[in-house]
Amino acid sequence: MRMLEHLGWRVVRADASPARTAVWVSASLLLAVLLSALLFEAAGASPAAAFAALLKGAFGSWRTASETLVAATPLIFTGLATAVAFRARIWNIGAEGQVFAGAMFAYWCQHGLAGFSPAIQLPVIVLGGLAGGGLYAGLAAILKTRFNVDEVISTVMLNYIIVYALSLLLLQGPWSEPGAFFEQSAKMDPGSLLPLLSGGSRLHAGFLLAVAAAAVVQVIMTRTPVGYEIRAAGSNLRALKVQGTSPARVILMVMMISGALAGLAGVAQVYGVHYRLKAGALTGYGYTGIIVAILGQLKPWGVVAAAIVFGALVTGATFMQVKTGVPSALIYAVEAILLLCYLAGWAAARFRLKRVAHAG
Amino acid sequence: MSATQGETPRLEVRGLSKRYGPVLANDDISLAVAPAELHCLLGENGAGKSTLSACIYGLAVSDMGEILVDGQRLDLRSPADAIAAGIGMVHQHFVLVPRFTVLENIVVGTGSGLRLDLAAARGRITDLCARLHLDIDLDRRVDSLSVGEMQWVEIVKSLYLGARLLILDEPTAVLTPQESERLFALIAELKGSGIAIILITHKMNEVMRSDRVSVLRKGRLVATLTTADTTRDALTELMVGRSVATIEARHIAASQGASLSVRGLTLSAPRGSLIQAIDLDVAPGEILGIAGVAGNGQDELLETIAGIRAPRAGTITLRGEPMSSLGAAEVAGRGVGHVPSDRFRDGLARDFTIAENLILGQQWLRRWRKGPLLDRAAMAANGQDAIARYAIATTGPEQPSGRLSGGNAQKVIIAREFAKAQHLLLLNQPTRGVDVGAIEFIHAEVLAKRDQGCAVILVSEELDDLFALSDRIIVMFRNEVMGEVRRGAFDKTAIGRLMAGARAA
Helix, strand or coil: CCHHHHCCCEEEEECHHHHHHHHHHHHHHHHHHHHHHHHHCCCCHHHHHHHHHHHHHHHHHHHHHHHHHHHHHHHHHHHHHHHHHHHHHCCCHHHHHHHHHHHHHHHHHHHCCCCCCCCHHHHHHHHHHHHHHHHHHHHHHHHHHHCCCHHHHHHHHHHHHHHHHHHHHHHHCCCCCCCCCCCCCCHHHHHCCCCCCCCCCCEHHHHHHHHHHHHHHHHHHHHHHHHHHHHHHHHHHHHHHCCCCCHHHHHHHHHHHHHHHHHHHHHHHHHHHHHHCCCCCCCHHHHHHHHHHHCCCHHHHHEEEEEHHHHHHHHHHHHHHHHHHCCHHHHHHHHHHHHHHHHHHHCCCCCCEEECCCCC | CCCCCCCCCCCCEEEEEEEECEEEEEEEEEEEEEECCEEEEECCCCHHHHHHHHHCCCCCCEEEEEEECHHHCCCCCCHHHHCCCEEEEECCCCCCCCCCCCHHHHHHHCCCCCCCCHHHHHHHHHHHHHHHHCCCCCCCCCHHHHHHHHHHHHHHHHHHHHCCEEEEECHHHHHHHHHHHHHHHHHHHHCCCCCEEEECCHHHHHHCCCCCCCCCCEEEEEEEEEECCHHHHHHHHHCCCCCCCCCCCCCCCCCCCCCCEEEEEEEEEECEEEEEEEEEEECCCCEEEEEEECCCCCCHHHHHHHHCCCEEEEEEEECCCHHHHHHHHHHHHCCEEEECCCCCHCCCCCCHHHHHHHCCCCCCCHHHHCCCEEHHHHEEEEEEEEHHHCCCCCCCCCEEHHHHHHHHHHHHHHHHHHHCCCCEEEEEECCCCCCCCHHHHHHHHHHHHHHHEEEEEECCCCCHHHHCCCCCCEEEECCCCEEECCCCCCCCHHHHHHCCCCCCC
């Protein structure tokens, strides 16, 4: 800062008008594209060809577009989960673990029901997913309100615990596939699977459930007393407490709603895509959901849009690799570039450089 | 003792302007302060006093204009630059290390190099104190000092650092009347040794003791006057921009019997008690004033009655019904309104609209719901009513509360709490930091509430306000009630003694 001042500049706060924010965020996203282009160039491909392949791989046909939506589905759930918590200024970093908990609790409820009709099994897995994620997140809420444990620490720790718990259950525990070598459950009962939406694609009912969840969260946040409390907690929890609303109750409620949404991501992956319970079906969506929530500005429809962009990146990356030789793993770097550029643009909209006259 | 022509002023400000976003906080301000002058900065909240003093002390950098000390033009980039130029400032909130001794606090951070020559420092500070007739034990720990003594330490520290110009920011806000007198005696000593003092205040009786006064309004310097040539009324009019009527409470006989009755109320904290065995009664239509320096248990007492804190012992009854075990929402449901002392910390959610803040805590009430959803139409209508009734300056009920001025934010809280207060109104510093026009309005509303038969408890640090409104005044010191004074027997000296901890005879 001092150095800037010696050059005759000073950083000052600026009014973050919507127009100003829009300009800066657009500019920063453009910068993200440019930086990604450099990355592709460095990987030895023509950036134009790489972007074209990425786009074609993600949206080139109904088949690829539907794959994009399949990939977006769990991110919509975890993005919504994070958005709800962050709007209340409760830093739930545990969507990752709550995805596992949702899938595991759904499986625990459902796996004895093999042979029952979907009309019974489907409600069971959805409610099981909601309950599993919600209860697991509730644990962090109770640690926070009873024992004053910071939720960032507890949710990250709980992420580890649940991953190893699943491993234990699948490796030698009651859920392991008999006689199998892999760490996974047996194949799901056909009656428990999320129905496919169209032949010839893997798009499943979980996507519709995710869009519906976004609509419900939108209504809850803006129109109901629950959303009022979530937003009030995000703005001034103390003022809410002075008015007689229990902060412990609000924190528990926010965490359980958040965890329940994340739990559905686990259900979507296990019963919609992989048809088995295994760690590989569940890993990474919680953490990526945090990025999705932030890029979606913690708004439900913003989350849906950001999740589809991320779904497209992942889906298109494979085609890009085949077509141009750019390693598909580079797409995770692109995701990070997007986030960092967005955050930089967001901050830039709130500050500006000012020329200062040098006295003396 | 005004700046005579030909003499170099101690401080000179020329054409200073400072803009914060769309707000021009200081607009082309020029003033001069002579050595040994007590110069008052007078103005309502938001008039630009704080910005001006921040620029002079290097906490903010002006956009335009010059600051000169003893004729030297300064380029102030930080308080360190200001201190080096001989400018000192004592803030409202002291910047002392409680566990250090007085001596350590004064010399901390002043030494050059690593070696700290405490013996030499002790000598210099002892001399300083002797010259100012200050009696402080340099080896006492700061956390054992009274607030007034801590203020002395701050002043001595500035002088030790070589201050020739001292800025005092509302120094009496935390003092008892007696401590304030001691402060003015000290100011006289400082003037005697040639030190110029800028006193920021909004208390008229303090302004009248200055040599000259500069009145700020909406960022502009309205006038600089020789105090002896002006009057309180003239200054108030300059400050507000119009003449202000003072409200005297018409005293109506309170009906007999207690509406609120508190017995043996005790609130404990991990270390000692926050309030200790408080008894009080308030009749319907009576205003009970609570005097005392802030932090002597007033906040805790009101918060306990309001149900925000659970008492360890004692009873609270309102209209014969016990309510010591109720939570804040249930207490509010019994017809109790509570205006907290820190409005942005305890009273409002900044991101909420006015309409949303007006139902804070009532979000589940049927009044504001249509089935599972919030009834936005009812909330908006309620917001319109409050804006009209309390003359809140805003674009409408959907305006975010964070952008409201202090006075208008307070009106939003008052609208919400007065609507709840059917039987009891708890007011904690309702007019602090509110401009004069709004104070007048709030006082009138409090009296209207009393006339409707509501029992009122008013906590204030401004004795003038308490005298104007209260039927009775009790004084709190160190979490206890020290004594009670009835209307007709109000007396600043007596109440000041109680505020300092003397028991009523």
